[in-house]
Amino acid sequence: MKKVAITLNINNRDVDMLVEPRKLLSDAIREDARLTGTHVGCEHGVCGACTVLVDGKPQRSCLTFAVQTQGKAITTIEAVKGNNDGYSALQQALHEEHGLQCGFCTPGIIVTFEAYLKENTNPTEDEIRDVLSGNLCRCTGYQNIIRAIQKAAAVMRGETPGAAK
Amino acid sequence: MKPAKFTYHTPDSLEAAFQLLGEYGDEAKIIAGGQSLIPVMNLRLAQPEHLIDINAINGLSQIREEGDIITIGALSRHREIETSALLKERLPLLPEAAMRIGHLAIRNRGTIGGSLSNADPAAEWSLMAFLMDADIEITSARGTRMADITDFIQSVYTSDLSADEILTAVKFPPIAPGEGWAVCRISRRAGDFAIVSVATTICLDTSGAIENLRLCIGGMDVTPVRISHVEHAAVGQMPNEAWIKSAAEVASGIGSPESDMHASAEYRREMAAHLTAEALREALKRCGGGA
Ligand SMILES: Cc1cc2nc3c(=O)[nH]c(=O)nc-3n(C[C@H](O)[C@H](O)[C@H](O)COP(=O)(O)OP(=O)(O)OC[C@H]3O[C@@H](n4cnc5c(N)ncnc54)[C@H](O)[C@@H]3O)c2cc1C
Numbered sequence: 358m359k360k361v362a363i364t365l366n367i368n369n370r371d372v373d374m375l376v377e378p379r380k381l382l383s384d385a386i387r388e389d390a391r392l393t394g395t396h397v398g399c400e401h402g403v404c405g406a407c408t409v410l411v412d413g414k415p416q417r418s419c420l421t422f423a424v425q426t427q428g429k430a431i432t433t434i435e436a437v438k439g440n441n442d443g444y445s446a447l448q449q450a451l452h453e454e455h456g457l458q459c460g461f462c463t464p465g466i467i468v469t470f471e472a473y474l475k476e477n478t479n480p481t482e483d484e485i486r487d488v489l490s491g492n493l494c495r496c497t498g499y500q501n502i503i504r505a506i507q508k509a510a511a512v513m514r515g516e517t518p519g520a521a522k
Numbered sequence: 523m524k525p526a527k528f529t530y531h532t533p534d535s536l537e538a539a540f541q542l543l544g545e546y547g548d549e550a551k552i553i554a555g556g557q558s559l560i561p562v563m564n565l566r567l568a569q570p571e572h573l574i575d576i577n578a579i580n581g582l583s584q585i586r587e588e589g590d591i592i593t594i595g596a597l598s599r600h601r602e603i604e605t606s607a608l609l610k611e612r613l614p615l616l617p618e619a620a621m622r623i624g625h626l627a628i629r630n631r632g633t634i635g636g637s638l639s640n641a642d643p644a645a646e647w648s649l650m651a652f653l654m655d656a657d658i659e660i661t662s663a664r665g666t667r668m669a670d671i672t673d674f675i676q677s678v679y680t681s682d683l684s685a686d687e688i689l690t691a692v693k694f695p696p697i698a699p700g701e702g703w704a705v706c707r708i709s710r711r712a713g714d715f716a717i718v719s720v721a722t723t724i725c726l727d728t729s730g731a732i733e734n735l736r737l738c739i740g741g742m743d744v745t746p747v748r749i750s751h752v753e754h755a756a757v758g759q760m761p762n763e764a765w766i767k768s769a770a771e772v773a774s775g776i777g778s779p780e781s782d783m784h785a786s787a788e789y790r791r792e793m794a795a796h797l798t799a800e801a802l803r804e805a806l807k808r809c810g811g812g813a
Pocket residue numbers: 401402403551552553554555556557558559560561596622623624625628631632633634635636637638639640644645646647683687688689690713714715716
């Protein structure tokens with residue numbers, strides 16, 4: 358099938374690529390834009406490892422074709438950072454709370470909650486668990502991830518970290 | 523796995539989409555949110571030769587109320603329904619049902635039109651449409667027609683859409699002020715399709731007797747089912763525990779549930795009774811404007 362020339366805006370950078378229409382956004386990000394922080398687990402929407410932001414909203418990059426995202430702003434884990442290029446509050450909290458082990462699920466979790474914590478600055482544990490249900494983690498048992506998200510939310514609200522427990 | 527090859531089309535008007543559908547017929551598939559279609563394409567269970575993306579067509583995603591009818595455009599995302607101020611006020615069961623669909627990232631993309639066209643018997647929108655007697659607006663080059671939901675969703679993954687037609691909107695009546703409502707479901711994990719789901723609306727008269735009841739159950743048959751004999755017999759009854767128990771008992775006998783990898787038929791029947799009682803109690807608490 359004929360390849361088409363498209364330009365995707367990924368992390369505020371225009372990336373030109375020549376892809377078949379059947380190319381999934383997840384594969385375009387990894388193979389064509391060479392950004393391998395976005396992981397691919399199940400390719401049917403269940404695991405959440407491939408989650409990226411499209412116009413600021415979490416979406417499954419394995420359930421979107423690359424050709425469909427022209428003209429949209431795509432944000433991947435590579436663009437997540439804090440002040441002075443350090444960790445974001447969420448990355449720092451995941452680090453401190455031991456919220457990852459192998460790290461396969463982590464990019465999907467971070468981009469999902471970077472967006473969610475902007476929308477809901479003070480989520481309850483139930484709300485966090487509900488959103489986190491879209492990201493499977495085979496290592497941690499989730500407790501430390503939840504604690505890290507609570508901590509990050511507190512930091513982002515300007516409260517003293519450690520207050521969240 | 524990866525999807526098979528296809529040619530991609532992005533019509534920017536309904537007319538352009540009809541032309542493509544006319545040209546490619548059965549070889550073409552419409553893609554809306556892609557949250558049901560792309561998984562089956564990735565598994566190569568679907569291999570359309572032409573993919574017609576309707577996302578660039580304007581005017582298919584408004585949510586509006588006109589003369590006591592709430593119209594939801596086919597391209598409205600689950601998340602837009604979940605967060606709609608109009609729906610929270612006039613038809614709060616819809617945002618409540620939307621919250622249960624898959625996960626946030628799925629809800630940001632999946633559409634009500636795609637879900638109904640797909641006719642999954644366990645889908646939240648099928649349950650809501652059967653409960654509220656929604657009307658489906660279907661458009662083609664031949665014009666626009668309306669279908670009753672019970673005619674539209676015919677069986678598992680079978681809806682009344684010809685290859686040249688597009689589902690363009692869904693029409694719901696709002697609930698009455700003071701009308702109680704509830705949506706209950708059970709699934710193994712948050713975000714999984716429901717094993718059994720129950721939705722209800724209840725209107726009480728000034729004496730506290732039931733004036734109007736809707737009761738719908740999903741997961742017990744090839745489509746959601748309205749339990750109409752309970753609905754009819756309820757009128758004039760006092761909604762006490764004995765009545766709730768008898769309704770729950772009828773619900774457990776509905777349909778012909780099958781045993782599959784998700785649950786046994788027996789378990790479904792037990793859950794049908796349990797969820798029906800839970801939904802009725804919850805709806806009664808909301809009657810008269812209670813939270
Ligand atoms: C992990 C996961 C969990 C999920 N959990 C749930 C759940 O708990 N409950 C639930 O209800 N759903 C669930 N879903 C399904 C989800 O709701 C889908 O978004 C929805 O079923 C399909 O909508 P779509 O817009 O994505 O349709 P698409 O995938 O784009 O299309 C689905 C089908 O409908 C056709 N179609 C789409 N739009 C139209 C139209 N306007 N006119 C004519 N034909 C059309 C397509 O050709 C295709 O055959 C889940 C999905 C995933 C991936």
